Amino acid sequence: MKVRSVKFSFLAVIGLSIGFGIVIGGFINAPRAALTALPALPALQPVVNLAPAVTANSGIRDFADVVANSMDSVVSVTSRDNRNENKDGGEPQNPEDLFRFFFGNPRDEPRTPQRPRIGEGTGFIISDDGYILTNYHVVQDADQVKIGFRDGTEEIARVVGTDPSIDLALLKVEIDGLTPLPLGDSEALRVGEWVIAIGYPLEFEQTVTVGILSAKNRRVPLPTLDRNGLVTFLQTDAAINFGNSGGPLLDIDGNVVGINTAIARQNLAEGIGFALPINQARRVINQLRDFGEVKRGYIGINMNILGIDRDAQDYLGLPDRRGVIIDSVAPDSPAERAGLKPFDVIREVDGDLIADNDELIAKISSYMPGEKIDLEVFRKGRTLHMQATLGERLLLNGVQPAVGTESPEPAKPLESEGLGITVQALERDLRERLRLSSSLRGVMITDVEFDSLAAEKGVLPLSIVTHFNDRAIESVEAWDDAIGRLRSGQAVKIDIFFPGPNGNTRTFFLRAP
Missing domain, CATH: 2.30.42.10 (PDZ domain)
Structure with missing residues (x-):
């Protein structure tokens, strides 16, 4: 089985030259993203009266009607970071920088002063008094945020609050009488339904694309997200590009069901875009408005x-x-x-x-x-x-077993196989190389059969079996004995420790052949 690496890119655009940046960069990690429009909310409460659902009898209304009613509520977002010193390790942004990147500074010339980093994305209005949603990565580290409206007017926006764990930001412009987009129900959205993306990609004016909802509950490993699985994404084949970040993903009735956030790139493949479900954003809007941040419950498991x-x-x-x-x-x-x-x-x-x-x-x-x-x-x-x-709840909360370097007495160099898993005793040098605590007992997995149930469920070499059906496994002999007691078809519970800086124990349920 081939394992292919898929890169996930934010949809923000940084630039002095957009085209040049894309050709050189491939991955552009910038603070610009399209903003997603939400409905006008009294006290920022989600709009309840949604547009009527399309039925088989009513037919699918013209996409143009939905777009015409929505475009005034979609805005461009331009962020400016005056502190930029290529601190993100990003790609050079102009030809001179590119030359120095490869060949150094010729003849000890004075370095060109760093230009401010400019990011551009999309956003959408969620209340008539000027609240706007976008992605956090669009405005991250911004000294100034400017909102551009469809009629050409521009206003400076204030960053009211951010939630990096789900890549969300709430902005505010001091204007009344704006037209918000209605907030839909992303949980009710079905795979295969039509969706519409509106944004400002690649420094173009407003652009509209149409596709379907391809999947729900996708996990996307973006840099700012909480790694404990706090957020899952909608997947769509509606064409979205750099600059769409923060823009709205609409259903056929014009309700916002998602916030365009990222695209997957693999060998220039297209048609795989990801949007934050609007229901996840809706849960935290009031906290962002009132406190500027989001606090969440934590139970500790x-x-x-x-x-x-x-x-x-x-x-x-x-x-x-x-x-x-x-x-x-x-x-x-x-x-x-x-x-x-x-x-x-x-x-x-x-x-x-x-x-x-x-x-x-x-x-x-x-x-x-x-x-x-x-x-x-x-x-x-x-x-x-x-x-x-x-x-x-804090980012990356979790149980982290103690790690030490003390070495116990060397174990017998035995090896055994069962359930598609080959194990050997934990010898002194292995403990030292893996920096295992002296209190950790078990046997080390050296190989997992390719087509075994263990491999299918994610059991990996260089991890440590500590328990087998709640019985401590401290030697290869104990492993052999446990394997020998199994009946054909019997369910098995195995506890396995994965070494590393954030070492943790996971439980696997297998079945005897």
Whole structure:
């Protein structure tokens, strides 16, 4: 199986020369992005009266009507960073800089003073008194932000608040009587429905493109995003380009369903664009307006990233595949204080069913720090009810096991295979090279069969098996004994530690052949 590398690019444009920048750069990491329009909101509350849905009898209305009613609400966003010193490690932006990049400064000439970095993107109006949404990366580090309206007028905007974890920014211009775009429901949007993108790509005036919603719940590894999976994206084939960042993605009724954010580039392939679902933005608008930042609840667990498949369901004795398996609990966290333990399955929060990891993340993050939540938990065949008082979520919260360099007595150099996994004893030199804590016990995985269930689920070499069906594995002999006791078709639970600066333990549910 070939693993292909796909690059994800923000849609912002930086420049002194846009064309030159694209040819040289390929990846342009700039603070300019298209702004997405939201509806006029009393006290910034989302518009409830959406345009009527299109039915089979009414037919699909002309795209031109939707565009004509929306274009005045879509604006250009130009940001200026006077502190630019190529601090992002970005590409040279003009021919002189390019020459020096490769050959140095000839004859010790004085260096050309750094020009301010200019970013351009798109945005959209969400209230009649001048609030505008765009991407965070469009205005990141900006000293000045200028809004351009369709009639040619320009206004200086104030950055009211930002939420880097979902790449969102709220701006304000001091103008009344503006026309906002209505806010749609991205959760109700179905794959295959028509969508319309409006923006200011590549320094052109307003541009409209049309496509369909290609997929939902896509994970996109962008630089500013929270890596704990706080946000997923809509995928569309509507043509979007650099400069579209922050612009609205509309449904066929003219409601904003997403904020255009990124594109995937692989061998110049096109047709893969990503938009922040508007429902995720809608949840935080008022916090951005009132506090300038977003605070989210934090419970303090690491979830099993594979979710509940048939193997996990059978092993844990679950009635169905709904819920979230806890891999580990952070010390002194809200989860630990509430009594949660590894391998508990969270099934409900405040009476709402939790289908999977994404739903739990969204649910917990919708609460403020300090709020209490009621949990329904499945543990070893019993249903338990607990209450947790949430803490404050920070970027990259997680459990980080202690890492040390002390070495225990050398282990026997044995090797064994089972379940498509080959293991060997943890010898002294391996512990030192991997900088493993002296308290860590287990066997190291040296190989994973290509077509095995273990490989399919993400088991990797150079990781450490610590437990097998809740039994500690401290030697190759213990591994052999555990493998020998398996029955054909039996569900298996294996705990594996992944070394590294943020080392963590993950649980895998496999099945004996």
